[in-house]
Amino acid sequence: MSGSLWLKPPKEGAALPAIPRPRREETPEPPGAESAPDTDLAPDPLDELAGRIDGFVAAAVHPDEVAALLESDGMTDDHIRLTYGRADSFALAEDLYARVERRHPAPQAPPAGPRFDGLAHCLLRGLVFALPGLAYVLAAPLLAGEQGRYGLPGGTVPLLAGAVTGWVWNQALSHRAYTWLGLGDRPAAARALLTGALPGALAGTGVALAVAAPGETPAAVFAAGQALYLAAATVLLVLGRERALLGALVPLAGAVPAFRWDLPGPLRIGLLLASLTAAVVLAALVLRPGLRRSAAGRGGPPRAASLPYGLFGLGSGLLVLHAGVGATPVGGAGAVVALTLSMGPAEWLLHRFRGESLTRLRTLTTARAFRRAVTGTLVLCLGGYLTVLVSLALAVTLAWPGAPWPTLPRLLALLLVGTALWLGLLLQAFGAVLGAATVCLLAAAAQTALPAAGPVATGGAAAVLAVLTCVLLVRPTAHRV
Template identity: 60%
Template sequence: MSGSLWLKAESAGLDTLPAVPRPRPSWAAADPIDDLTTRLEEVIAAAVHPDEIAAVLESDGMTDDHIRLTYGRENSFALAEDLYARVERRYPEPDGPPADPWHTGLGGCLLRGLVFALPSLAYVLGAPLLAGPAAAPGLPAGTVPLLAGAVTGWVWNQALSHRAYSWLGLGDRAAAARTLLRGAPAGALVGALVAFAAAAAGPGEWGGAVFAAGQAVYLAAATVLLVLDREKALLGALAPLIAGTPAAHWLGLPDPARAALLGTSLALAVGLAARELPPWTAPSGERAPAGERAPAGRAAPRLAASVPYGLFGLGTGGLVLYAAIGDVVAEGAGASVAGPTAVALTLSMGPAEWLLHRFRSESLAGLRACTSARAFRRTTAVTLSLCLTVYLAVLLALAVTGTLLWPGAPDIGGTRLASLLLIGTVLWAALLLQSFGAVLTAAVVCGAAAAAQTVALATGTGDPRLVGAGVAGSAAAVLAVFGAVLLGRATAHRT
């Protein structure tokens, strides 16, 4: 080594020789990371964040042990960061319009919201049939069996819907129909039994139990029609109910006429649901039509996978019920828990569904347009804020309209308004997390909120509206944290 190099090393306090770069000899093996970079160049160039590359590596079956032995990196994330730094970002435009699996029409979503909310008219039409002594704690007669049957139906039918949709996702419509054919009647029976068991706990509840049994049968039929995309048929089944409610209010229909209108809508819903199932239920030994069978080798959906969706239905349904109960207990709003608050929340589910699809669609567009993870997170946050603001504005408009039109509805005060908007925020945020696969997280948060309100109502703790606002606010904060963690990752938005 020359004297100048030695003096330079000595002056720097080094006790080792400086490294001298040498060209790789021609006989040396190629760097495996270079080969991997070449093979995945297009994927790496289009990635917004190294985590996207890590997901691709893991999907190719690369374990951490393999990565350490082959590429000399600790794990898939370290290797992904190296690959990300080696390739310049570029986002080639597709040949045609980019695919958007989340595009959906507004009309269909509004129709679904309508058929979710219109059955609440049955409580108005059937109110005289539920007359009796007030239920504790100060609730209208028949409330306990009605709520017990409704909650049971929501849990069962949410789980049933998920299992049927899972079969549809595999392309086996016949299996989905068989699932509905077996599960819907069983759900109706369970809901009716729970309602009658609840009625046995208090006097004067048998009228509510009979009503709840019909409600359980309707929920089962409606589940079949909604899963099989027959919303218009379900709307037609509700026509007698829609026409009879104004007549009952203005003309004062006798009880037999009210019961006949309710029974007609129920019979139509059951008949239409039964008509939808036989064409898809192939006889034993007969093959389902081509294109409607699960691909060969695909396993059947796991029953356990549908349980979180049932719990999700329990939590979100409980929040809607307690919002309505808060009006009844605090204001004495009529003899039914199906007041303007509950109707506004159920009607808003149509716009909520469309806005969820809109957010997922805009997220995909952001993945294509943004050139950094920070820009993508900023774009996602803005889109999320806009969608949530629009949903709350729609919910507020529905609540104000319902209050003006609903006979004997409570005034919209600050507490009621705050509780309604906070519950709406929780419902929309929970649906958003569910659409990203975090259904168990959403179910646990909503279930805990509903349980807290159950305890407060049972013990008579505080104003139900104030309690509801506090519980909903806490749940919204928890969901916001989970949402920020989940939605901030670019990989979560890949379909």
């Protein structure tokens, strides 16, 4: 915001009038003339300020919104006391809010076109999130070996270590690229992805090789391909090429017959390499704008600002992994598949919550009514997501040969993880990513240290995130865009 509200403060040593008024020039009065009443007073500067920001104040549902506007425009408490005779920005905001009549604009008409375009797009993203899981089905016989560590199958440790490294790196990289896109600089976003994707792939590969034990070389090689795919998929998803990524994943559909029949090793390797090659080539093609020298852009957003997003990727990724641990291999994989598939509907419900909140911000006239409406919308969206998650878990159980029917404790644990993930994503969308990352990391650390405390840790995380969400999102100022 520019300094349109800024008024240059008086020089030091000036008086502190309650409401400053310029003096009238005095003229000598003729002898015997009676003094006329002083009616030529300067206008109240508070009225002048109210006139300039009338539209914003009229649409506000709470004085705090006005105070946030004043503070963002650079008005200090000293300046407010000197110029308007009020103690601080909150006192000035309350006076402005009382002077201006509420006038909320009518809600915007819904855009023309199919109503469920946004839902279809989010479902597509959920599909491309889940399809890479078929690569593990194809590679499973190739990775089979001796019993692994920590009670896990052989090769699991390097695979998990490489995947978690990729989640952390690519989550932070995505935030940086999306920041450039928000600034309207698509070539700079491509440049950020170009310079960050390959180091992320190398980091995932290096970590997988470092933790691989003797006999886990095939798993480490697969983890290297996994790291390269995660880098390519990040590029395509950030730049909006979900359909291209879906096309690259088509060869993995060859894993469907592998659920019932044994496929030859060369065929399995060929399908994996075909999908990986297609993803890498497509990512390289969409990164061509980043090769231009002009794509370097300005200094850009600080890199440290992307760190909390990487930490949130680490915490949420570990929670998803823990959701697949402690059950039978098939049952655990089914929970992970359900969570992954649900990310598409989760995104759509996040957008829906944002849209409904903005509509309430334009139509409601009191902060209390806004809080009640936003709370109701939050409950409906979270309930809708959990319903979708349970439906997906049951569908995966029916479609997966030999999958055990989920027990009530497993469903409850899945719902707790889903609640924590969705609320964490919601807080991330509103900029409160550090709190969400901290809560998810603490819950994941507790499950890692004491697996038996998993449901308690996840339930505690879900409760804390629910409190943070209610405290933050019931404030009208959190929804101003």
